[in-house]
Amino acid sequence: MIRLFAILIGLVFSGVALLSFGVGAYTFATEEHEATAEHEFHLAPKDVAYSFDGPFGKWDKVQLQRGYKVYKEVCAACHSLKFVSFRDLADLGYSEAQVKALAAEWQVPGIDPDTGEATLRPGLPTDRFPLVYPNDVAARAANNNAIPPDLSLMTKARHDGTNYVHSLLVGYADPATYKNAEGKSLAQEFPEFSTPPGLNFNPYFANLNLAMAAPLAADGQVTYDDGTTATVDQMATDVAAFLTWTAEPKMQQRKQTGLWFILFLVIATTLAYFSYRNIWSGKKPKKGSGE
Amino acid sequence: MSFPWANHYEPQNPLMKWVDEKLPLPRLVYNAVGAGYPVPRNLNYMYNFGVLAGFCLVLQIVTGVILAMHYAPNALVAFGSTEHTMRNVNWGWMLRYMHANGASFFFLVLYLHIFRGFYYGSYKAPREMIWLLGVVIFLLCMATAFMGYVLPWGQMSFWGAKVITGLFGAIPLVGEPLQIWLLGGYAPDNAALNRFFSLHFLLPFVIAGVVILHIWALHIPGSTNPTGVEVKKESDTVPFHPYYTAKDGFGLGVFLILYCLFVFFMPNALGHPDNYIEANPLSTPALIVPEWYFYPFYAILRAFTFDFILTAQLWGVLAMFSAILMWFFLPWLDRSPVRSASYRPLYRIFFWVLMVDMAALFYLGGAHAEEPYIMFSQLATAYYFLHFLVIVPIVSSIERPKPLPYSITEAVLGKDDDAQLGATVAAKA
Numbered sequence: 001m002i003r004l005f006a007i008l009i010g011l012v013f014s015g016v017a018l019l020s021f022g023v024g025a026y027t028f029a030t031e032e033h034e035a036t037a038e039h040e041f042h043l044a045p046k047d048v049a050y051s052f053d054g055p056f057g058k059w060d061k062v063q064l065q066r067g068y069k070v071y072k073e074v075c076a077a078c079h080s081l082k083f084v085s086f087r088d089l090a091d092l093g094y095s096e097a098q099v100k101a102l103a104a105e106w107q108v109p110g111i112d113p114d115t116g117e118a119t120l121r122p123g124l125p126t127d128r129f130p131l132v133y134p135n136d137v138a139a140r141a142a143n144n145n146a147i148p149p150d151l152s153l154m155t156k157a158r159h160d161g162t163n164y165v166h167s168l169l170v171g172y173a174d175p176a177t178y179k180n181a182e183g184k185s186l187a188q189e190f191p192e193f194s195t196p197p198g199l200n201f202n203p204y205f206a207n208l209n210l211a212m213a214a215p216l217a218a219d220g221q222v223t224y225d226d227g228t229t230a231t232v233d234q235m236a237t238d239v240a241a242f243l244t245w246t247a248e249p250k251m252q253q254r255k256q257t258g259l260w261f262i263l264f265l266v267i268a269t270t271l272a273y274f275s276y277r278n279i280w281s282g283k284k285p286k287k288g289s290g291e
Numbered sequence: 292m293s294f295p296w297a298n299h300y301e302p303q304n305p306l307m308k309w310v311d312e313k314l315p316l317p318r319l320v321y322n323a324v325g326a327g328y329p330v331p332r333n334l335n336y337m338y339n340f341g342v343l344a345g346f347c348l349v350l351q352i353v354t355g356v357i358l359a360m361h362y363a364p365n366a367l368v369a370f371g372s373t374e375h376t377m378r379n380v381n382w383g384w385m386l387r388y389m390h391a392n393g394a395s396f397f398f399l400v401l402y403l404h405i406f407r408g409f410y411y412g413s414y415k416a417p418r419e420m421i422w423l424l425g426v427v428i429f430l431l432c433m434a435t436a437f438m439g440y441v442l443p444w445g446q447m448s449f450w451g452a453k454v455i456t457g458l459f460g461a462i463p464l465v466g467e468p469l470q471i472w473l474l475g476g477y478a479p480d481n482a483a484l485n486r487f488f489s490l491h492f493l494l495p496f497v498i499a500g501v502v503i504l505h506i507w508a509l510h511i512p513g514s515t516n517p518t519g520v521e522v523k524k525e526s527d528t529v530p531f532h533p534y535y536t537a538k539d540g541f542g543l544g545v546f547l548i549l550y551c552l553f554v555f556f557m558p559n560a561l562g563h564p565d566n567y568i569e570a571n572p573l574s575t576p577a578l579i580v581p582e583w584y585f586y587p588f589y590a591i592l593r594a595f596t597f598d599f600i601l602t603a604q605l606w607g608v609l610a611m612f613s614a615i616l617m618w619f620f621l622p623w624l625d626r627s628p629v630r631s632a633s634y635r636p637l638y639r640i641f642f643w644v645l646m647v648d649m650a651a652l653f654y655l656g657g658a659h660a661e662e663p664y665i666m667f668s669q670l671a672t673a674y675y676f677l678h679f680l681v682i683v684p685i686v687s688s689i690e691r692p693k694p695l696p697y698s699i700t701e702a703v704l705g706k707d708d709d710a711q712l713g714a715t716v717a718a719k720a
Contacts (some may be wrong), residue, residue, distance in 0.1 A: 002620065002623050002624070003623070003624055003626070003684040006617070006620060006624050006679075006680040006681075006684060007680060007681050007684060007685070009613075009617075009676075009680055010676045010677055010679065010680025010681040011677075011680075011681060013609075013610055013613065013672075013673075013676040013680070014672070014673035014674070014675075014676040014677045014681075015673075016595060016597070016599050016606055016610075017594055017595065017610070017669050017670075017672040017673040017676070018669065018670075018673045019597050019599055020594060020595050020596045020597040020603070020669050021666055021669035021670055021673070023596070023597045024596055024597075024662065024665055024666050024669060025666055028662045028663070028666065055556050083371070083374045083378065084378075088378070149568075152374070153374070153567040153568075156559060156564060156567040157564050157565065157567035157568045158564050159564055161564065206577065247567075249378060250377070250378070250384045253384075254384060254385070254388075254555055254558070255555060255556065257385065257555060258551060258552075258554070258555020258556055259555075261551045261555060262548060262551055262552070262555070265544060265547050265548045265551060266548065268544055269541065269544025269545060269547075269548060272537070272540045272541040272543075272544045273541045273544075275537055275540070275541075276537040276538050276540065276541045279533050279534060279537045280534060280537070280538070283332055283529060283534065
């Protein structure tokens with residue numbers, strides 16, 4: 001009885017699923033498929049090699065310092081870093097005194113000790129990076145109705161985030177002349193495609209048009225302290241590395257801890273295997289098990 | 292509760308004797324997972340996953356209790372408190388990654404444990420109660436994992452909660468009030484986050500309780516084994532300790548290596564990047580997906596796209612819940628007296644078709660809701676229901692199983708001196 005009931009229910013569910021399939025397949029077969037520019041011309045980020053790649057990866061502190069400079073002089077105009085504290089900058093190889101000095105270069109919200117009124121004061125190492133805009137409305141008002149996202153976690157909040165940040169920063173193009181790697185011209189394939197005023201074309205952005213204009217416009221926009229030539233690609237690479245650090249400041253510690261865990265576990269598991277074989281030696285038939 | 296030849300607990304140490312008289316807890320452990328519990332001698336590695344699932348539960352409770360010391364279940368600060376754990380709490384990043392990946396590995400182990408049950412007929416008499424309790428554990432784990440995923444209050448947390456609680460809204464008449472009652476509001480917010488945190492803390496201990504019942508029920512008939520032939524005598528079994536403690540120890544090591552590779556070297560590979568964006572009710576993600584371990588059921592939910600008497604959405608919700616609830620009936624749907632698929636040539640084929648089907652559902656549940664993925668998930672869903680509700684009952688009636696070995700001993704050693712009579716009987720059957 002229960003099986004009869006089950007067979008009926010099973011036929012109903014699979015029947016309705018197949019009905020959905022039939023309707024879907026019919027629509028799929030009869031409807032025209034319009035290829036979209038987003039689908040045809042969106043690019044996955046390019047791979048860039050970093051010192052922190054792989055299980056043995058370590059931060060390149062000089063690169064992170066360069067990236068910090070790019071962030072401070074370019075990105076910080078619109079983007080906050082609200083989960084990062086100035087004291088964290090010690091990870092980049094700065095001394096205690098240097099961290100203090102770097103923090104003091106920023107103005108953070110404070111309270112006037114005489115009047116109790118809200119004011120700005122120089123940052124201390126214990127402070128977090130300040131917000132750029134007091135609220136979303138202010139952010140929209142200043143940025144053509146777009147909110148510049150906080151960058152603390154940006155490289156973890158996008159697929160292949162480190163490469164994404166780099167590719168996006170160097171990927172701006174003119175939609176009128178843009179051709180993809182196969183040589184297809186966007187203007188020819190999708191004549192009706194246009195980048196709305198106030199937006200900027202970038203094939204690495206999901207819908208190809210984003211509010212942010214190319215922030216790294218010219219070589220030498222930032223003057224590096226270590227003498228590295230500040231090409232647009234170099235600045236994009238360095239700031240992507242810096243934002244990887246802000247998203248995951250414990251990455252190096254994580255990987256190094258992991259190596260000890262794995263080493264210990266491999267030894268322990270090998271011992272466990274031999275003790276298992278040893279304990280079972282009398283119980284296993286010579287010619288293999290009967291499984 | 293055990294086989295008559297089981298070892299007896301005889302404490303030698305005066306202290307242990309004293310304890311045993313007052314509180315026979317060591318005796319209980321000895322009989323449950325020690326030398327006093329005889330287990331079939333032919334269990335393969337697929338039988339490691341019960342112990343591993345228990346380990347995962349303990350791991351989740353330990354890491355979770357510590358994480359809760361640093362977490363703030365308030366919609367204004369929840370996301371920030373998680374980042375605080377990641378950045379400022381000593382080893383906080385490790386605890387959180389262990390907990391997040393621990394959930395994934397818990398489900399990996401549970402799925403393998405359940406599929407083992409499908410293959411070896413672990414749900415069949417006299418083990419129905421073990422199976423029923425196991426399905427209860429699985430459902431509780433799903434609820435716990437779902438609520439846990441909401442706690443970091445990222446974009447996927449928020450929108451996942453919205454979609455899943457929205458399913459209750461599809462129920463006719465009572466749906467909408469029910470949804471509002473569950474969430475404590477019209478959309479997930481502080482009320483929902485707080486109750487999810489409370490329940491996420493409570494349910495693992497409920498799971499632990501049901502696990503005790505699951506193991507208790509298991510110890511009455513004892514484990515199944517790859518032949519599906521019941522234990523007949525002492526030579527069919529070995530004591531759990533040291534034989535299976537050693538084997539499980541090795542299995543645990545392999546499991547931990549794989550787990551640590553994820554925790555330390557690709558901790559975010561199994562999660563969704565959108566959950567590193569703070570929850571924003573005004574911005575819908577391009578693709579709302581649950582965690583990977585819910586993909587098969589999410590694929591079933593989305594497969595129903597055609598209004599047939601009921602709305603497509605209601606069909607999807609009914610199918611999704613039925614997809615798991617029907618496992619409760621499996622012991623009575625599969626009437627084949629032969630347990631192990633090794634001796635069921637027809638069932639074995641369909642078992643592997645089901646595995647391919649599950650793999651497809653796992654893939655399709657995470658794919659964009661567009662063609663051709665939807666068509667494939669509709670076919671996969673149709674097979675899923677046909678398999679459990681139509682194919683299993685019919686196959687169990689018409690199938691001609693292969694002859695079974697007389698005993699586990701015969702299966703392992705190739706011969707069993709007691710088997711002469713039994714072998715001839717089995718060959719004729």
